[in-house]
Every structure is written in structure tokens, then in C-alpha cells.
Amino acid sequence: MIEVVDLVKRHGAAEVLQGVSLAVPRGRTAVVIGPSGSGKTTLLRCLNGLDSFDSGTVAVGDLRLDARERGRDWADRHGQLCRRVGMVFQGFNLFPHRSALENVMEGPRYVLGLAKEAAEDRARRLLERVGLGDRLHAMPRELSGGQQQRVAIARALAMAPQAILFDEPTSALDPRSTAEVLAVMADLAAEGLTMIIVSHAMGFARQVADTVHVLCGGRIVESGPPAQILEAPAHDATRRLLQDVQAA
Ligand SMILES: Nc1ncnc2c1ncn2[C@@H]1O[C@H](COP(=O)(O)OP(=O)(O)OP(=O)(O)O)[C@@H](O)[C@H]1O
């Protein structure tokens, strides 16, 4: 479903992604871990069209973007990535003056062009699915961090994306909210959503990841099943990272 080959992204002189390759089959979950500044957010931004890239290819379903083929329709096709790939951020980025229901309806109504009733039906169903059926009309400020993040997940799902990317979705949350959000994400994984999750919640990674990728200095230094990466890491960078996470 998602395939990245030799992805290079520069910010000025800095090569932030130095040839990243990874593939996530349909219905699978990949977890990406790595130290701060290693390029995790940049990788996700390239995958959902928020950032352009300098070389390599990004493919989602049958949409393939190759940096060598930047033609007239590049911007168009690049924009299509945004529609196909949902993203959930660390800070939830909800519209503060709209209710949970309105936040989730917005995309289906104004981007996908659904009628109000259809958008509302979809939003209601998705909020129920993330356990917020009783908070439809709550404003973001009336919701806990974990509830706001679940609204953000419902909002991403409302666009019927082919895949969803999560960038440290629980790192701003307390333990209880973290558990609520991780439970929703584990359900999505079990339902067969295709996901890439940047997260250092290692117990969760072990439970839901099909593959863990370790990003370090803009390169993937090792990849494998969670048991292998988390219990028998081959790379020093992975060992250091796991020690740091344990100590935190
Ligand atoms: N817009 C930008 N302009 C210049 N440099 C940038 C920009 N965005 C990111 N960078 C640099 O790219 C590198 C990778 O950043 P990125 O945010 O992808 O790291 P990260 O792995 O997500 O880190 P963290 O764990 O702290 O979130 C960093 O050195 C960062 O300073």
C-alpha cells in the first residue's frame, strides 16, 4: 500500500532524509522509532504530501510520485497524497471553536463534498467508534487531551484515507489518556487499517507493529519484527535509543 524508495529530503544544505526505503503492505502497521532530529516527522510529511522531496519515489496505492518525473502535474499528484493519506499529530490541531462533531464533519463536507446529513452521519459513527458517542457536541476545551486526540483520529478516518500516519500521538498525554488513545489505535490495526506510527510506546509497538523501523540520522539503520528489534537489536543506535526510552 505504501512504498518509499531511496527517499531524499533536504532542508538547505542539510540532508534530513538520506535515502529512506520502506514498504507497508495493505492492512499492516509499521512503527518508526528514532532519536530526536532523526527525520521521523519529515518522513511522515513527505508521505502525506505536506513536504515535497528531492529524490526517490513515494507510492500510495496506485499513486506513484518519482522526484525525477517532476512535470506539470507534479503539484496536482503531490496534492492527491494529502487526500489519500491521513495524519494525526502530537498536538491535535482541532478547530477550537467547533464541536467534536463539527471538527470531524468539516473534511467530508468541504473537501469531499458530502451533503451535511451524510457528513454528520459519518462523523457521528466515527466518534462512536473512538468511544466519544456521548461527547459529540463538546468543544475541544471541554475535552481531555486523550479525548481530543481521539477526535483527531476520527477526523482523519472521516476522509476515508488509504493509510493513516501518526506522529507521536500520545507523547503529550498523561498515562490514562495515552492508554485510551493506544487502545483506539490497536483496534484500528486489528481492523486492518494501513498505518505508520511514530511512537516510543514500546509495549504498544510490540503489540501492534508488524515491523519496527529504526531511523537514525536520516537513514533506516534496521527493520524487523518488534520482538527482534526490541529484544535483540543489531545496531548500537537502537540499543542506545531503547535505553533512553527505558530511562525516561
Ligand atoms: N522546515 C525545516 N527547515 C529546516 N530544517 C528542518 C525543517 N524541518 C525539520 N528540519 C530539520 O530536519 C531534521 C529532522 O527533523 P524532524 O522533525 O523530521 O525530526 P524528528 O525525528 O521528528 O525529531 P523529534 O523526535 O524531535 O520530533 C532536524 O535536524 C530538523 O532540525
Ligand SMILES: [Mg+2]
Ligand atoms: Mg518529530
